[in-house]
Amino acid sequence: MFSESISIALAGLKANKLRAMLTMLGIIIGVGAVIAMVSIGMGVKDKVATSIAGLGSNLLVVTPGASNAGGSRQAAGSSITLNEKDALAITQEIAGINLVAPAVTRSYQVVFGNQNWTTSIQGTTPDIQGIRDYNIEEGSFFTNQDVETRARVAVLGKTVAENLFNGGTPIGQTIRINNAPFRVVGVLEAKGESAGGNQDDTVIIPLKTAQERLMGITYIQNINVQATGTDVIYQVQDDITTLLRARHKLTATTPDDFTVRNMVAIMAAADETTSMITSLLAVVAGLSLLVGGIGIMNIMLVSVTERTREIGIRKALGARYQNILLQFLIEAIVISVTGGVLGIALGIGASYGISSIAGWKTVISSLAIVAAFAFSVFIGLFFGIYPARKAALLDPIEALRYE
Amino acid sequence: MSILLSEVTKVYQLGGERVNALAGITLSISPGEFTAIMGPSGSGKSTLMNILGCLDRPTTGSYMLDGQEVATLNDDQLAITRNKKIGFVFQSFNLLPRMSTLQNVALPMVYAGVEKKERLARAEQVLAMVGLESRMNHQPNELSGGQRQRVAIARALVNDPTIIMADEPTGNLDTKSGDEVMNIFSELNSQGRTIILVTHEPDIAEYAGRVVYVRDGLIERDEWKVR
Numbered sequence: 001m002f003s004e005s006i007s008i009a010l011a012g013l014k015a016n017k018l019r020a021m022l023t024m025l026g027i028i029i030g031v032g033a034v035i036a037m038v039s040i041g042m043g044v045k046d047k048v049a050t051s052i053a054g055l056g057s058n059l060l061v062v063t064p065g066a067s068n069a070g071g072s073r074q075a076a077g078s079s080i081t082l083n084e085k086d087a088l089a090i091t092q093e094i095a096g097i098n099l100v101a102p103a104v105t106r107s108y109q110v111v112f113g114n115q116n117w118t119t120s121i122q123g124t125t126p127d128i129q130g131i132r133d134y135n136i137e138e139g140s141f142f143t144n145q146d147v148e149t150r151a152r153v154a155v156l157g158k159t160v161a162e163n164l165f166n167g168g169t170p171i172g173q174t175i176r177i178n179n180a181p182f183r184v185v186g187v188l189e190a191k192g193e194s195a196g197g198n199q200d201d202t203v204i205i206p207l208k209t210a211q212e213r214l215m216g217i218t219y220i221q222n223i224n225v226q227a228t229g230t231d232v233i234y235q236v237q238d239d240i241t242t243l244l245r246a247r248h249k250l251t252a253t254t255p256d257d258f259t260v261r262n263m264v265a266i267m268a269a270a271d272e273t274t275s276m277i278t279s280l281l282a283v284v285a286g287l288s289l290l291v292g293g294i295g296i297m298n299i300m301l302v303s304v305t306e307r308t309r310e311i312g313i314r315k316a317l318g319a320r321y322q323n324i325l326l327q328f329l330i331e332a333i334v335i336s337v338t339g340g341v342l343g344i345a346l347g348i349g350a351s352y353g354i355s356s357i358a359g360w361k362t363v364i365s366s367l368a369i370v371a372a373f374a375f376s377v378f379i380g381l382f383f384g385i386y387p388a389r390k391a392a393l394l395d396p397i398e399a400l401r402y403e
Numbered sequence: 404m405s406i407l408l409s410e411v412t413k414v415y416q417l418g419g420e421r422v423n424a425l426a427g428i429t430l431s432i433s434p435g436e437f438t439a440i441m442g443p444s445g446s447g448k449s450t451l452m453n454i455l456g457c458l459d460r461p462t463t464g465s466y467m468l469d470g471q472e473v474a475t476l477n478d479d480q481l482a483i484t485r486n487k488k489i490g491f492v493f494q495s496f497n498l499l500p501r502m503s504t505l506q507n508v509a510l511p512m513v514y515a516g517v518e519k520k521e522r523l524a525r526a527e528q529v530l531a532m533v534g535l536e537s538r539m540n541h542q543p544n545e546l547s548g549g550q551r552q553r554v555a556i557a558r559a560l561v562n563d564p565t566i567i568m569a570d571e572p573t574g575n576l577d578t579k580s581g582d583e584v585m586n587i588f589s590e591l592n593s594q595g596r597t598i599i600l601v602t603h604e605p606d607i608a609e610y611a612g613r614v615v616y617v618r619d620g621l622i623e624r625d626e627w628k629v630r
Binding site for chain 2: 313315321323396
């Protein structure tokens, strides 16, 4: 009986091909839009996630608070309350830590030959490699011994290397940072943009060299800490806060003179935002699917009215309520399912199209495909049931009399 | 007794007004009878036909069809009864467009749950009985009126019903095709089938062995012809 209803429904659709196709178009566009929009949303989400992850995984950054000179507060990070001993204490006293790299940063002009380039000079320890995922492309990173001996060596970011050397090999060459000579020992692999800007526009030199030979300071500007995992990172964050408060002899009422930023928390916040954007896009696209469903209902009602006489004939010949109901319901579902399948193809095609033409990253989500398809079947059922019931409840005598 | 109506009434509610379409009809039709129902328009003959054809239920009274009370059946049970026991032939043929002759004839068997193969074989057989086996792949609009009505008769016969109900079957046909169609009914009747014919043309009623005259919702006369 069911297969009969399907073939009857298909024959009914074939009789009005153009109309069925146009109705289907509503569902095709709806499903396609849901899939394409979710792909874009997921692409954005993915991109934000990788760019935050590019800063380093399980990363905590400790920065000093704002300095307070006679009631006039300076910019955050301007305080000089952090020093290398704090970093050492964190390494020694707190559990759940992989690597710790204290750092100072300042902008200087870098000169090689007749080329110059102003960039941020980071003074830090070799542990920064593991924390920030820096990979060496050429040469090598400086060593802990270089830090202790205040060696004048430098590792260049890709952008700096390209701008100073124009394709020449930088290893072994001497560059001048703020007029002091430094020997280039390594070039980093390109990392691209991240949440903090271009990560390749940097020069890394040993921490003590930077402090004493370049900047003339004894404090440090931030401490990069890598926790052993996301499960302990919040605990590590609390422990660092407690430790530093104790070390800085802050009373219970004094606010922290430092900030511990948790990249996992930032990532979670960003993830929440991008998820919201994705849902918003999906909901807007879902509305077009709903409109498509209304289109199905509309055309099915027209079809029932047009075929009143046919329904009367079928009923006179012995069609029961469920026969007629199934016939029209299946017509509606065939429209929505076929539309759903074509819509999936359209959505996937559109996602590829958008990513190749607009250059946006798109991620095709199988969940979105399944959900959009299921929703289109549901829409066929939901919007098909009313017209089908209307047809099935027709009085055969009235229906036969209908002209 | 294949058909037994006793004290059947039908009351319609027409815009707040009660219309007594049938005012108490008692009628029995034996198997193998060829009965014509005649009457002017508004006489209630269409209502009577609808009740006899199980398209409608009487307001009061009883209708025994093949020993089964059908006056109290629900819609689905009526549909099953129509499917198995009644074959309809309409004035305007009522074939489904865009379906071949064969499919049209096979349609009642779809609702009877007959297998496709058997359906098509039996439909072909019945089409041969009305002389249209060569037209089985044509669509109704490719056939003449007389041919269409013969297809409709084949469709009415295909589930081997107890009664063939024909409602003005020659109303849309020229005299020649009408005679052809009526001859088929006579032929079917001589094979022992019960035929009920609703008409207002005395010439057509001539084919029947019994004529029931309906007026104002009542049976006015009931005539048997001696053949």
